[in-house]
Amino acid sequence: MTNEAPTYIKPGDVLAPKRHWQLFHVLYDGGPTGGEKANATGSSLAIGRWDTKPVLAMRWNGNRENPIGNPQSRGLPTWFIVPDEHARQIIETQHYDFSNDKIQFARDFLELKRVYFLTRCSTTSCSNFGNLVLQSYPPEKLEEYIADLERDDLKFYCIYCDQQWHPTAEEKPRLEEVLKQGLERYRTRGGR
Ligand SMILES: [Zn+2]
Numbered sequence: 001m002t003n004e005a006p007t008y009i010k011p012g013d014v015l016a017p018k019r020h021w022q023l024f025h026v027l028y029d030g031g032p033t034g035g036e037k038a039n040a041t042g043s044s045l046a047i048g049r050w051d052t053k054p055v056l057a058m059r060w061n062g063n064r065e066n067p068i069g070n071p072q073s074r075g076l077p078t079w080f081i082v083p084d085e086h087a088r089q090i091i092e093t094q095h096y097d098f099s100n101d102k103i104q105f106a107r108d109f110l111e112l113k114r115v116y117f118l119t120r121c122s123t124t125s126c127s128n129f130g131n132l133v134l135q136s137y138p139p140e141k142l143e144e145y146i147a148d149l150e151r152d153d154l155k156f157y158c159i160y161c162d163q164q165w166h167p168t169a170e171e172k173p174r175l176e177e178v179l180k181q182g183l184e185r186y187r188t189r190g191g192r
Contacts, residue, residue, distance in 0.1 A: 007032045007062075007063050007064040007067065008031075008032045008033070008061040008062040008063055008064075008067055008069055009061070009062065009067060009068060009069060009077050010029065011026045011029050011044035011045075011046055011059065011061065012026050012029075013077075014044075014046075014059065014077045014078065014079060016073065016076040016077065016078050017073065017076075017078060020050055020051055021048060021049075021050055021057075021078070021079065022048050022049045023046060023048045024046070024047050024048045024049065024054075024109065024116065024118075025046065025047050025048075025109075026044060026045075026046045027045045027046055027047060027091065027096070027098070027102065027106060028043075028044060028045040028046075028096055028098075029044050029061070030042050030043045030044060030061065031061065032061055032062065032063040032064070033060050033061050033062055033063045033066070033069065034063050035063070041095075042060060042061050042063070043058060043059065043060055043061060044058065044059050044061055045057070045058055045090070045091070045096070046058075046079065047106055047109050047110065048079070049181075050081055052181040052184070052185060053185065054109050054110050054112060054185075055081050055082065055084075055087075055110070056081075056082040056087040056090060056091065056106070056110060057079035057080060057081050057082065058079065058080050058082055058090075059071060059077065059078070059079050059080060062077070084110075087110055088107065088110075091103055091106045091107065091110075108136075112139055112182065112185055112186055112189065113138075113139070114136045114137065114138060114139070115136070115137045115138075115139060115142065115178060115179060115182035116134055116135065116136050116137075116178075117134075117135045117136075117137070117174075117175050117178050117179075118132050118133070118134055118135070119132070119133055119135060119156050119167070119171060120132055120133060121133050121158040121160065121161065121163075122156075122165045123158060123161045123163040123165070125161065126158060126160050126161035126163065127160055127161070128158060128160035128161065129161075133156065133157075133158045133159070133160075135156055135157070137179065137182070139182060139183070139186040140186075142179050142180075142182055142183040142186065143183060145179055146176065146179050146180060146183065149167070149172065149175060149176055149179065150176075152166060154166075154167070154175075155167075
């Protein structure tokens, strides 16, 4: 094995177009397109938000000859947004061999059974300090959470250290936006 530079842009770095697309979590990275690994597909699968809508997204990773992969727009790598009616089938397909927990996590996100927000543990003594911690909010309680957040009563929680802390000044407006968009989508969907 030689130590080669990556031959394609990793799906975690595919963030365009920033006005519309917010990458939330890469579910699968199949390596370079046309790669030789037996189970390599050369494609990637992710969940994210397109405008405010939770969506499943796919792309061809590309390779040395075409490092940007497909789709692309104005020279930047982008994602293909999978139509809702195909999303569930794709994440449940045996090819990916996702665990039930992973499938449930993706479905909860896509079907708005949960609204998620990523933060980092701020407890310096925690084994997970500085690493990502996923916060999840059930949609039927979003109104309460938004009110709590506005009163500065809403705290994040880390399962590793069992500690709670307040969102930072930078996180607060982002969290508020995510919760409000979630609430709006939940209402539009007739969830109440
Ligand atoms: Zn922690």
